[in-house]
Amino acid sequence: MRVGYHLTGRRLWQVRVALLLTAAALLAGGIGNGEAHQVWVKAVRICLECIGIG
Amino acid sequence: MKRRYIQVITALLYNCHLTGFVTGKIAQGPTKAVCVPGLNCYSCPGAVCACPLGSLQNAVARSHLRIPLYLLGTLILFGVLLGRVVCGFLCPFGLLQELLYLLPGPKLKKSPITRLLSYMKYLVLAVLVVGIPLVQMTPGFCKYLCPAGTLEAGLPLVLSNRVLQSKAGVLFSWKVFVLVLCLGACACCFRAFCRFLCPLGAIYSFFHPVACFGMRVDREKCTRCGACIAVCPMDIKEVGDRECIQCGACQEKCPHGAICRRR
Numbered sequence: 391m392r393v394g395y396h397l398t399g400r401r402l403w404q405v406r407v408a409l410l411l412t413a414a415a416l417l418a419g420g421i422g423n424g425e426a427h428q429v430w431v432k433a434v435r436i437c438l439e440c441i442g443i444g
Numbered sequence: 445m446k447r448r449y450i451q452v453i454t455a456l457l458y459n460c461h462l463t464g465f466v467t468g469k470i471a472q473g474p475t476k477a478v479c480v481p482g483l484n485c486y487s488c489p490g491a492v493c494a495c496p497l498g499s500l501q502n503a504v505a506r507s508h509l510r511i512p513l514y515l516l517g518t519l520i521l522f523g524v525l526l527g528r529v530v531c532g533f534l535c536p537f538g539l540l541q542e543l544l545y546l547l548p549g550p551k552l553k554k555s556p557i558t559r560l561l562s563y564m565k566y567l568v569l570a571v572l573v574v575g576i577p578l579v580q581m582t583p584g585f586c587k588y589l590c591p592a593g594t595l596e597a598g599l600p601l602v603l604s605n606r607v608l609q610s611k612a613g614v615l616f617s618w619k620v621f622v623l624v625l626c627l628g629a630c631a632c633c634f635r636a637f638c639r640f641l642c643p644l645g646a647i648y649s650f651f652h653p654v655a656c657f658g659m660r661v662d663r664e665k666c667t668r669c670g671a672c673i674a675v676c677p678m679d680i681k682e683v684g685d686r687e688c689i690q691c692g693a694c695q696e697k698c699p700h701g702a703i704c705r706r707r
Binding site for chain 1: 471472478479486487494495498502506512513515516517520521593601608615616617618620
């Protein structure tokens with residue numbers, strides 16, 4: 391059974407922080423672009439494709 | 445047992461717009477701009493938030509090749525914070541699959557074949573979630589496959605709405621067929637949809653080396669006895685790998701106390 395390789399310690403936290411900052415930037419950019427509103431517009435109407443109609 | 449409580453509470457929280465099941469109308473509040481981490485159709489009459497997979501496909505379909513920043517940020521956030529803890533704890537469809545597996549009947553055990561089949565969800569991700577929306581500008585996974593959408597949204601809405609009933613055709617029949625097939629498979633193969641088809645699980649699996657929460661093996665205590673892999677119902681090669689849904693079954697079984705939850 392392989393125990394395997396994992397990122398550990400400082401390196402792991404560096405990668406996590408970098409990814410979290412990236413996520414925050416993407417979220418801020420997306421909200422600024424109006425993408426959150428587009429998600430809302432789609433989600434408040436019945437998705438005909440999702441229910442097998444359209 | 446604690447995990448089961450969290451799954452049930454999560455499913456109820458995701459779908460707490462209970463009046464929707466009576467009126468046949470879906471929620472329209474501001475929370476629908478926010479995605480839940482698990483697979484939960486936003487057209488479910490009870491859903492109070494958006495589905496990350498459906499939103500991603502729509503963003504890709506309408507993006508004119510621009511990167512969907514908001515959805516990517518959401519998925520990275522969930523992936524880094526939770527990874528496949530979402531699958532094990534925060535997905536209503538995952539809960540349903542586990543409950544179906546409790547039904548009596550023949551069970552298919554994991555094998556090298558099921559491990560190979562687990563790669564299929566990456567194909568589903570590439571073709572139905574990314575490829576078809578880009579080319580056909582339609583949410584491919586939602587339209588042709590998603591059994592959660594059929595179960596949570598399609599059936600309740602079509603059964604309660606005569607207009608939708610009159611429009612149900614071949615596509616609806618296909619989706620019901622896929623749903624029945626999935627549910628049947630889940631009754632004899634543990635989390636068959638999660639393991640072989642779920643593109644959301646595929647996305648979160650990319651984050652397994654960095655996710656903040658999950659299972660961790662103490663290499664000094666581990667004797668490589670393999671008890672963890674034997675008890676795991678998923679197709680893992682090691683605890684915490686891309687197939688691990690972080691359920692904790694291995695932690696209970698480890699004779700050396702080498703497995704704990706990573707923080």
